[in-house]
Each structure stands twice: as structure tokens, then as C-alpha cells.
Amino acid sequence: MTADPxxxxxEALSAAAPELLRISHSIHAEPELAFSEHKASELAAGYLExxxxxxxxxxxxxxxxxxxxxxxxxxxxxxxxxxxALPDVGHACGHNIIAAAALGAGTxxxxxxxxxxxxxxxxxxxxxxxxxxxxLMLEAGTFEDVDAAMMVHPAPxxxxxxxxxxxxxxxxxxxxxxxxxxxxxxxxxxAMDAMTVAQxxxxxxxxxxxxxxxxxxxxxxGGDAPNIIPARVTARYIARADTLARLxxxxxxxxxxxxxxxxxxxxxxDFTLPYPPYSELITDEVMAERWRRxxxxxxxxxxxxxxxxxxxxxxxxxxxxxxxxxxxPLISIDSWPAVNHQPEFTAACITEAADRAVLDGAYAMAALxxxxxxxxxxxxxxxxxxxxxxxxxxxxAPASGR
Numbered sequence: 001m002t003a004d005p006x007x008x009x010x011e012a013l014s015a016a017a018p019e020l021l022r023i024s025h026s027i028h029a030e031p032e033l034a035f036s037e038h039k040a041s042e043l044a045a046g047y048l049e050x051x052x053x054x055x056x057x058x059x060x061x062x063x064x065x066x067x068x069x070x071x072x073x074x075x076x077x078x079x080x081x082x083x084x085a086l087p088d089v090g091h092a093c094g095h096n097i098i099a100a101a102a103l104g105a106g107t108x109x110x111x112x113x114x115x116x117x118x119x120x121x122x123x124x125x126x127x128x129x130x131x132x133x134x135x136l137m138l139e140a141g142t143f144e145d146v147d148a149a150m151m152v153h154p155a156p157x158x159x160x161x162x163x164x165x166x167x168x169x170x171x172x173x174x175x176x177x178x179x180x181x182x183x184x185x186x187x188x189x190x191a192m193d194a195m196t197v198a199q200x201x202x203x204x205x206x207x208x209x210x211x212x213x214x215x216x217x218x219x220x221x222g223g224d225a226p227n228i229i230p231a232r233v234t235a236r237y238i239a240r241a242d243t244l245a246r247l248x249x250x251x252x253x254x255x256x257x258x259x260x261x262x263x264x265x266x267x268x269x270d271f272t273l274p275y276p277p278y279s280e281l282i283t284d285e286v287m288a289e290r291w292r293r294x295x296x297x298x299x300x301x302x303x304x305x306x307x308x309x310x311x312x313x314x315x316x317x318x319x320x321x322x323x324x325x326x327x328x329p330l331i332s333i334d335s336w337p338a339v340n341h342q343p344e345f346t347a348a349c350i351t352e353a354a355d356r357a358v359l360d361g362a363y364a365m366a367a368l369x370x371x372x373x374x375x376x377x378x379x380x381x382x383x384x385x386x387x388x389x390x391x392x393x394x395x396x397a398p399a400s401g402r
Contacts, residue, residue: 005370009108013363016107020362021355023047024100028350031085034127037064040083041124044099048122051110059123060140065133066124067142068106071113075383077369078121078143078324079105080151080317082128092346093129094154094333097358101152101331104362109369116373121146125316130169134316135276138323147382148287148325148372151317152361154349155330156339158295158302159311160288162328164281165212166247167314170237172198172258173270178231188229192222194261194269195233201257212242212312215254240314244279281318282394284325284387286378287368291329294367298360300331313340322395325387329364331357 027040041057041064049055053068081102082095106122113120123142126133137143153162174195179188202215209215217237223230239254241247255271262269292302317328334353338344348354372378381387 005112005374006367008112009363009366009370012108012111013104013359016104017359019047020100020104020107020358023103024096024355024358025350027083027096027099028091031090032083033087034084034129034131035062035064035133037083037126040064040099041066041126044081044083044103044124047103048106051107053106053110053122060133060137060142062126062133062136064124064126065137068122068124069119070106070110071116071119073114073117073119073373075117075373075379076119076121076145076147077372078123078146078149079365080123080125080134080149080320082125082151084127084129086129086341089341089343090346091349092341092343094340094345094349094354095128097154097333097349097354097361098151100358101361101365104358105365105369108362108366112370116370118369118373120369128316130275132275132278132316132319135278135319138319143320143324146324147385148284148387149320150287150327150365150368152329152331152365153315154333154354154357155311156332156336157330158300158332159330160292160295160302160327161283162281162313162315162330163311164315164318164328165240165242165312166244166280166318167238167240167278168247168251168273169275170217170239170254171272171274172235172237174233174261174267175270176229176231176265176267179229181227181229185229189231189266190229191233191265191267192230194265194267195219195222195235196261197264198258198261201260202254205253205257209250210242210246212240213246213250214238214240214312215250240312242280244277247277276319278314278316279318279322281315281328282321282326282391284321284327284391286381286387287325287327287372288329290368290371290378291327291364294364294371295329295331295360298363300360323391325382325391331361333357
């Protein structure tokens with residue numbers, strides 16, 4: 001590259017901005033739930049196709065997953081796009097911003113990927129809010145030859161990482177027996193009572209949990225009529241812990257609480273784990289340091305990463321980070337006091353601040369890829385597999401606690 005790469009990126013971003021923001025707002029306006037993001041997925045895939053990316057749809061057996069690739073160098077970087085929404089509150093986690101920023105980075109990198117000696121893959125990853133699309137893509141080998149992975153996530157504040165903890169979704173069904181709730185209650189088996197016992201047991205369990213462990217959930221079906229003893233009750237819970245190893249120890253304790261409900265009432269229990277567990281996220285510190293500097297150049301005021309510990313959430317990007325050197329920075333949309341998963345945050349995800357986050361996130365990811373391609377030490381670290389080897393050694397070290 002003979003011209004100033006930062007100037008080229010700025011010029012390309014200015015030209016692409018109207019379309020990127022239109023895509024962000026379009027995805028926001030039509031929220032789609034996990035594995036059903038057909039409009040958002042096709043909008044993103046079609047846009048990348050128009051830029052000359054080779055697009056494969058239906059990746060890893062998921063209709064709404066795609067892989068879009070350009071360039072043919074020995075450095076392979078994946079940028080992840082999410083676009084699933086939440087029930088009722090829509091895009092209250094800003095996945096419209098994530099998708100548009102990923103497409104923006106793809107836009108900036110498309111004309112220069114070959115000259116950088118880089119292969120760029122934009123991955124459409126469904127079902128982050130529940131289902132673990134990235135985990136399914138990992139298992140299918142989608143990340144097998146990727147040297148580094150990244151994405152950017154909106155938040156009320158600016159951090160170079162999210163303090164991610166491991167999580168396991170849990171589905172629970174109690175089956176009892178119907179009876180007239182007034183005339184013949186003694187002939188019934190109350191599945192809602194079983195659920196109540198379990199909820200009390202979980203509430204008491206919390207006293208002995210570690211500070212980073214959480215158990216929370218909802219009853220998704222609690223009976224059919226107040227004058228019928230509930231014979232079928234369903235619930236969905238999530239258990240979280242600092243690491244996968246600690247989560248593995250927590251799950252049997254949570255299961256015992258649900259078993260207590262069955263024992264106490266005589267109802268039968270079906271306890272299932274519908275998705276693979278989400279792991280903690282390991283931040284690649286070299287990429288994170290470069291991210292901080294690039295973001296600062298865009299006027300982004302980064303908070304200390306230690307303060308991110310209060311944001312204890314989970315993402316299937318954590319599983320990616322266990323296999324591929326990765327970053328998952330949080331980019332501010334100036335929404336405070338509105339926070340993720342609130343309807344007020346949904347509204348904040350199409351404001352001017354949110355639009356700036358789309359463009360700044362796109363620029364920062366593209367600029368980071370340019371640095372990884374043109375800085376000899378960085379390129380050697382990633383393209384030659386040194387970063388992946390370092391990651392494997394970190395995971396294998398006894399001090400890691402994993």
C-alpha cells in the first residue's frame with residue numbers, strides 16, 4: 001500500500017456510512033430471534049456479496065449463518081457479526097450495531113485485502129442470545145484456519161473487553177397430574193409446587209455461591225387454569241460461573257435443587273441442557289493494546305479494564321477465544337443509565353451515538369487488521385501461528401484454573 005492507509009479507510013468509511021447506518025436501522029426495525037434471523041442474515045450476506053465477497057450461506061447447518069471471504073493472503077482474520085434479538089425488547093443488546101460494524105469493517109477491507117496479503121472473513125453468527133451459533137460453527141470447523149477473530153459490542157461505557165463468565169442454559173419440565181383444585185386436590189400432583197420448592201432451594205443455594213456465580217431463570221409455563229392442579233410446568237434457567245471448570249461443578253448443585261422439587265411433590269423431572277455451555281472469554285492482550293490506541297484516535301475514552309469486572313455477562317464469543325486469539329471490546333453508545341437488555345437500551349441503539357459506534361467500530365476493526373498485516377512483528381505473531389500456540393499454552397497451564 002503506497003497511500004496512507006488511515007486516510008484510505010476514512011475516505012471509504014465516509015462513502016459507505018449512509019448504507020451501513022441504513023442496514024443497522026433496518027435490522028433494528030425488524031428484530032428476529034435466535035436461528036430465525038432470515039431477513040438480517042440475508043441483508044448482511046447480500047451486502048457483502050455486492051462488495052465482491054464469496055459468500056457461503058447455511059454454514060454449520062444453520063440457515064441464518066454465513067461466511068463471506070475476500071483476499072488470499074497467509075494472514076486470516078475473522079470478523080463476527082451478530083444479528084439476533086431478544087424476546088419482547090427487540091435489539092436491547094445492540095446486535096444491529098454489531099452486524100453493521102462488522103459489515104463496515106468488511107467494506108473498508110475489501111478493496112485492500114489482497115494488497116495487505118490478508119484473507120478477510122466476515123462471519124454471520126446466529127443465536128448469540130441463546131443457542132450458541134458460534135459454538136456450532138467452531139464444531140463444524142469454520143474457525144479452523146483463522147489466525148485471529150474479533151467483534152465489537154455496544155454498551156453504556158467503553159472497555160477493551162467484556163469480563164465474560166461461563167454460562168449454561170437449562171430447560172426444566174415437571175410433570176404431575178391434573179385434578180379439580182377445590183373438590184379433589186388430593187388426587188392431583190402439583191407440578192407448580194415442585195417448581196416452587198426448586199425456586200426456594202435455589203434461593204437458599206445462592207448463600208453459598210461464589211461472587212461470580214449466578215443462577216437465574218423464568219417459568220415459561222405454570223399451568224392452564226387456577227381451578228386445575230397444574231400437571232405440566234416448564235422453566236428456563238441459566239447457571240453462570242467464572243470458568244467452565246467452576247460451571248461444571250455448579251450444575252449438579254443446581255440440578256439437586258430441581259430434584260428436590262420432584263422428591264417433595266412426586267412430580268417427575270426432565271432436566272436438560274439444550275445448548276453447549278458458553279465459556280469464559282480470553283482476551284488477546286496484544287490485539288487489545290492496539291485496539292485501545294486506535295479507539296483513542298477516534299476520540300473514544302477507554303475505561304480501565306479492571307472496571308469491566310462489574311459487567312459479568314456471557315457470550316459464545318468466549319468459546320471462539322478458547323481456540324482463536326480474539327478480542328471482544330465494548331463500544332459506548334452513551335446510553336447510561338440505560339443498560340443492555342432494557343427497552344431503553346433498545347431505543348438507544350439507533351441514536352446518533354449508536355451510529356457513531358457503528359462507524360468507529362468498523363474503522364477500528366479495519367485499522368487493526370491493517371496493522372496486523374503491515375507490522376512485521378504483529379504479522380509474524382498471528383500469520384505464523386505464534387499467537388495460537390501461546391493461547392494453547394495459556395489454557396494448558398495449571399495456573400489458569402481451567
